[in-house]
Amino acid sequence: YSSKNIRINAVNPAFIKTPLLEASGMKEGTDMYDMLVGLHPIGRLGEPREVTNAVLFLSSDEASFVHGESLMVDGGYTAR
16 A cells, blocks of 8 residues: 555554553552553553554654554563
8 A cells, every 4th residue: 555655554552541441440559550560661551642642653744654564652561
């Protein structure tokens, strides 16, 4: 699709602090939440704005040469 100027990219987040995560019982201060934080070398969960920023970047002209990329937004989770 690149020849038609169509870019296909993916954003792959790890655990992000959202109402859905909280609703599943993973609230700050719980053992499960602390376990999730421990999985991320950065020492915290992601914020929704961090995923949004990745999507906005890939959608922008600044990423016009980025095609077929899978962008990990995971605080180092997959690199550990």
